[in-house]
Amino acid sequence: MGDRGINAMKLTRLSGSFRRFIGIGLLIVAWQALATFNVINPFLLPPPSRLVATFWDMLIDGSLLIHAASSLERVVVGFAAAAAIGTVLGVVLGWWPAISEQLIPVVEAVRPIPPIAWTPLAILWFGIGNAPSYFLVFIGAVFPVFINTFAAVRGLDRTQVNAALCLGAGPRLLITDVVVPASLPVIFPGLRIALGVGWMCVVAAELIAAQSGLGYLIQQSRMLLQTQVVLTGMITIGMIGFAMNAGMVWLERRLIPWKAGGPRS
Amino acid sequence: MSERKDVQISVRDVAKRFDSRGADEGITALSAVNLEILRGEFLVLLGPSGCGKSTLLNLIAGFLKPSSGSILHDGAAVAGPDRRRTVVFQEYALFPWMTVQQNVEFGLKAQGMPQRERRGVARDLLSVVRLSGFEDRYPHEISGGMKQRAAIARAIAPSPDILLMDEPFGALDAQTRVLLQEEIARISAETGKTIVFVTHSIDEAVFLGDRIVVMSSRPGRVREIYPVELARPRVAAMRVDAAFRDLVDKLWTSLRPDWRAETGDVAQPA
Numbered sequence: 001m002g003d004r005g006i007n008a009m010k011l012t013r014l015s016g017s018f019r020r021f022i023g024i025g026l027l028i029v030a031w032q033a034l035a036t037f038n039v040i041n042p043f044l045l046p047p048p049s050r051l052v053a054t055f056w057d058m059l060i061d062g063s064l065l066i067h068a069a070s071s072l073e074r075v076v077v078g079f080a081a082a083a084a085i086g087t088v089l090g091v092v093l094g095w096w097p098a099i100s101e102q103l104i105p106v107v108e109a110v111r112p113i114p115p116i117a118w119t120p121l122a123i124l125w126f127g128i129g130n131a132p133s134y135f136l137v138f139i140g141a142v143f144p145v146f147i148n149t150f151a152a153v154r155g156l157d158r159t160q161v162n163a164a165l166c167l168g169a170g171p172r173l174l175i176t177d178v179v180v181p182a183s184l185p186v187i188f189p190g191l192r193i194a195l196g197v198g199w200m201c202v203v204a205a206e207l208i209a210a211q212s213g214l215g216y217l218i219q220q221s222r223m224l225l226q227t228q229v230v231l232t233g234m235i236t237i238g239m240i241g242f243a244m245n246a247g248m249v250w251l252e253r254r255l256i257p258w259k260a261g262g263p264r265s
Numbered sequence: 266m267s268e269r270k271d272v273q274i275s276v277r278d279v280a281k282r283f284d285s286r287g288a289d290e291g292i293t294a295l296s297a298v299n300l301e302i303l304r305g306e307f308l309v310l311l312g313p314s315g316c317g318k319s320t321l322l323n324l325i326a327g328f329l330k331p332s333s334g335s336i337l338h339d340g341a342a343v344a345g346p347d348r349r350r351t352v353v354f355q356e357y358a359l360f361p362w363m364t365v366q367q368n369v370e371f372g373l374k375a376q377g378m379p380q381r382e383r384r385g386v387a388r389d390l391l392s393v394v395r396l397s398g399f400e401d402r403y404p405h406e407i408s409g410g411m412k413q414r415a416a417i418a419r420a421i422a423p424s425p426d427i428l429l430m431d432e433p434f435g436a437l438d439a440q441t442r443v444l445l446q447e448e449i450a451r452i453s454a455e456t457g458k459t460i461v462f463v464t465h466s467i468d469e470a471v472f473l474g475d476r477i478v479v480m481s482s483r484p485g486r487v488r489e490i491y492p493v494e495l496a497r498p499r500v501a502a503m504r505v506d507a508a509f510r511d512l513v514d515k516l517w518t519s520l521r522p523d524w525r526a527e528t529g530d531v532a533q534p535a
Contacts, residue, residue: 159358168348258361
């Protein structure tokens with residue numbers, strides 16, 4: 001491919017992101033216009049200019065960061081526990097069918113219960129504060145991690161396992177150097193989904209069972225009739241969720257370089 | 266070959282049946298197989314698909330257990346896979362998350378060899394299979410032929426007694442295949458290791474083997490064993506020898522009915 005081809009490619013990519021930008025830009029302009037000409041009630045849906053000002057104010061006075069930080073802390077703790085327990089359980093149950101036969105029905109019975117439904121119990125068990133949020137994030141995040149890990153280990157390439165065995169691998173080397181890395185390409189998307197679910201769960205938990213965090217901020221502002229803060233909180237949640245997902249995608253590329261391109265071998 | 270038989274692997278009256286769910290009687294892959302593999306020989310298992318040659322190899326490797334009969338390695342029953350019998354697979358089965366170097370080191374790491382030492386051993390082996398300079402590549406970054414060279418180096422690394430090769434060149438293009446045949450002939454001559462080699466290519470069998478075990482299907486069994494009277498080391502020029510061509514013709518004639526049956530081409534006259 002010559003320079004011209006590469007340039008053409010860059011151009012298409014540029015115009016691609018530009019087109020996406022146009023979409024969002026038009027939406028914002030239309031929204032602002034509708035509010036300015038009083039077509040929509042600015043109390044029910046504050047215009048973008050108001051949101052930017054609110055966002056800026058809350059950023060400067062630090063309140064937004066404090067709420068975001070406590071939400072993040074909760075999601076990190078709950079997600080870490082879910083990732084650890086979910087992968088270990090997935091590997092164990094995936095590797096030993098005798099155990100999974102007993103436990104899979106239990107998992108399948110608990111899994112369909114929405115994390116929100118656990119909230120009353122979470123408050124009863126852990127009170128108000130960080131603990132119920134940790135728990136709800138954990139409940140939401142543990143199943144995607146477990147399910148993907150379990151499927152990955154179940155679907156291991158038998159030939160690769162055989163190759164490792166005939167080369168003299170013991171159980172420990174087999175798990176650390178073959179089973180886990182072979183499963184990573186399937187485990188990782190599970191972790192990414194789990195983090196997204198965990199983020200949703202923490203906001204839901206904070207609506208009810210916390211005194212800080214972005215969920216709490218939204219709930220409190222609703223009661224104070226500060227619609228612009230409610231929306232600012234929602235947009236912040238969206239942005240952080242987007243950033244976390246992008247971070248996970250980046251980490252996935254770094255940790256699984258052999259999946260970067262080309263066929264399996 | 267020496268006068269006294271030095272038997273390394275002994276396959277005694279082995280049968281292998283696979284249970285298939287639903288069907289009352291499973292599939293009989295192998296029936297009444299007896300075979301003695303001598304130390305240092307290059308033994309080829311040849312036959313049409315479905316003759317159980319790969320099953321037999323998997324039994325010798327210890328990946329499968331015989332339904333009846335026994336397989337002995339130096340007099341002791343094979344209980345499972347171990348590093349005295351390493352395998353080279355048709356689809357390479359390299360670990361894609363490891364570099365070529367790490368793949369070759371795997372069997373040494375399993376033995377507990379210190380990192381510095383195994384690095385040296387792996388580098389030497391990679392130069393034997395002519396992969397120097399590709400140590401830090403991942404398998405998906407190299408060609409099929411190179412992958413199979415790496416897999417061969419990985420299988421030799423733990424210094425096994427026997428190298429088991431399951432249609433190792435089956436997925437490669439014709440040119441690469443010929444080059445790797447010459448390579449494995451060289452490696453076998455240099456290391457003197459016992460090699461059991463599964464193939465359905467007659468040319469490959471004659472070029473590489475000391476003895477060719479012809480198997481036939483349904484159920485898989487050993488039909489005939491042909492010695493190959495060609496000098497070692499095998500070199501490309503031998504492919505036009507009269508002895509080479511004669512044996513290829515003989516094997517063709519012997520196997521033709523099986524291949525016919527396999528392709529459904531029964532009615533056509535010879």
